[in-house]
Amino acid sequence: MLKIENLHARVAGKEILKGLSLEVKPGEVHAIMGPNGAGKSTLGNVLAGRSGYEVTQGSVTFDGRNLLDLEPEARAAAGVFLAFQYPVEIPGVNNTYFLRAALNAQRKARGEAELDSVQFLKLVREKVKEMGMTPELLNRAVNEGFSGGEKKRNEVFQMALLEPRLAILDETDSGLDIDALKQVAAGVNALRSPERAFLVITHYQRLLDYIVPDFVHVLADGRIVESGDAQLARELEAHGYAWVRERTPAEAHA
C-alpha cells in the first residue's frame, strides 16, 4: 500500500530525513518511535504534502502511484489522512460544514456522488454514536476553544468520517491525560480493519499499550535504525533511545 524508499527530505535547507525506507501493507499498524528531532513529524508532513518540506531523494508510492506528485487534497482523496499533532483552530467555520465540504470534495475527486445535507447528517449521527463524540462539538467552529483532548478526539472523529486507507497519527498522544488517551485509542482501534493501515508516530510507548502495533520502528537521525514488534516499544521504554544508538552504531551513522 505505502512504500517509502530511501527518502531524503529537507526543511528550511536542513536535511531531516536521511534515507528512510518503510513498507506498510493494508491492515497493518506501524508505530514510528524516536527521540525529539529524529524526523518523526517530518515524515508525517512529507506524506501529507505540507509545503516547506523538500524531498531531495527517494520515492514514496501509495497503491503504486507516486504520492509525492499529488497535491495535499489529492492525497486525501486517495485515502491518506494525517491526524495533526497540533490541530488548527478555524474560527467562523462550523465543524459540520467543514466535514461535509471535506467529505464531498473527496467523493467528487473519486468520482463518487456527493452527499446532500440529509444524507450527510445521517452519516454524522451514526459516526457520533460509534465514536462517542460529543455532539455539541460539531456545532462549534472547527477546534475553536476545544481542549487539547477535544481537539485530538475531533481528529479521530474526522478520520472515522472520512474513512482513509492510510491514517497517520502524528503524536496524537501528546498533551493528553490518561482518560483522553484511552478515548482516542479506543476510537482508533474501532477503525482498525483489514483494508486500513495506520502509521502511529509517537515519542512515548504509553499510547502503544492501547493501540497495539504490528510493527515498531525506531527513527533516529532521519533513518529507521531498528524494527521489531510491540515488544521493541517496551524495551525502548525500559532502556531509552540511547540504548538503540548503542546497539546499532554502525547503521545509525552509516
Place this chain on the structure above:
Amino acid sequence: MTAPVPFVQSMHDAALQGRLPGSGLAWLDTARAEALQAFVARGLPEQRNELWKYTSLRALAQKTYAAGDAQASSRAVDAALLPAPALQEPRAVFVNGVFRADLSQIDALPVGVTVQSLAAALREAPEPLRFLLDKRADDDDDGFTLLNRALAADGLILKVAPGVEVRDPLHIVHVGVATEAAAAFHLRSLVEVGEGARLRIVEHHLGAAQTGHLTNIVRDFGVHENAHLDWTVVQQAGADATLLRRSKVRLHDDAALNLHALELGGKLVRHEIRAELAGARSHLESRGAFVLHDRQHADMEVLVTHRGRDSVSNAVWRGVAGDRARGVVHGRILVQPGADGADGSFYNKNLLLSPDAEIDTRPALEIYADEVKANHGATVGQLDENVLFYLRSRGVPLEIARRILVRAFCSVALDGMEPMPLREHCEVLLAEQLPEASA
C-alpha cells in the same frame, strides 16, 4: 490661474443648468449658491486632509458628469433587480438619484412613521427642513458635502414618532441604471427616530455594471432618548460606480444604533460615518466588511465621538482585498471631556489575497475624560498557511479552502444581523463575491 479641474467645472455647470426642487426659496437659493462657491474654492478633498489620506481623487478630478438623469422618474427597472428581502417588505426606491413612488411600497408602514422624498418635502413644506439645509460651510465640510448642499435634488425624509415600534424593516434601495453619459446624483436624507421608538432600515445599493455614475449621499440620523435604530447596509453598486456617503449620527440618552455594513460593489466607494454618542449610556455597535477585487477602492471612515457619560461603542470591521484592489479603514474613537465612564473599542482585521492588493488601516484613540475604557487593534495579513494545509489535508481543494476561510473571516461582520432572512441574503452575497465561484 491654473486650468479648471474638469470635475469641478462639470459640477459648476450642472448647478447653473438644473432647476432644483425648492429653488426660488430665498434661504435655500442662498445656501446652495454659497455652498457651490465654497466647493469651487475648496475643490475636491486632497490627500493631505487626514480623512482622505489614502484615497486619491486624481482620477475622479479628470472626469465630468451630467447633472442627474432627466428620465430618472420614468426609467424602467426590472423588479428582479430589487433584492429579495425588499420585495416582501416596505421599501423606498430611488432610481438614478430620484425617489420612485411607483416602485416603492410605503403604505403598510405603521401610523407614526412618515416617509417623504426630499423633493416632495421641498415642494410641499420646506420650512421644517431649513435647519438641515440652510447651513454655511464649516470645518466639518469637505468638497462632497458642499457639493451635496449645492446640488441635492432628492433624498429621504423619514420620521418615526415617539414610542412607535416599527416591526418590519424598511428597505431603502438605490438603483443605478445606465444612461447616455455618466451622471452625478446628490441626495440629502434625514432619519429621526423619536423617543422610545424602534426602527430597522436596510440600505441597498445596486446597479448595472456600466453606468459610471457618481452618487453623493449626505444624511443625518437622530436617535432620540431610549430609541433603537438597527441599520444594515448592503452595498452592491455597479462595477464602475462611484459612491460617496457621509452619515452623521447623533445618539441621545440611552439610545442605541446597531450598524452592519457589507460593502461589495462599486469602483470607488467611501463611507464616512460620524457617530456622536451625545447622550448618557448611548450605545453604538458597528460591524462591517468589505471584499474587493480588480481595482476597486473602498474607504471606511468610522469616527466615533463619546460625549455622554457611560456611553459605549464597539466596532468590528473586516477587510479583504484581492487583485489590485485597495482598502482603507480608519477607526477613530474620540472621548470628549465629560464622557466619564465611556467604553470604546475598535477592532479591524484585514486580509490580502494578492501581492498587488493593499489595505491601510489606522485605529486612533483620543481621550480627554476620566475612567475611560478604550481598546483598539488592527492587523493586515494573509491567509494562514497552516489552516489552508489543514483544510487541504482533509481533501478540500485549495481554491475552495481559500473561499471557506475568507468567508469565515468576513462573517464575523454579520454577527448579530437580524432578521435571519436578511442575514442569509448577506451570506449568499458574500459567497458570490468571493473568487472561484465553484463550491
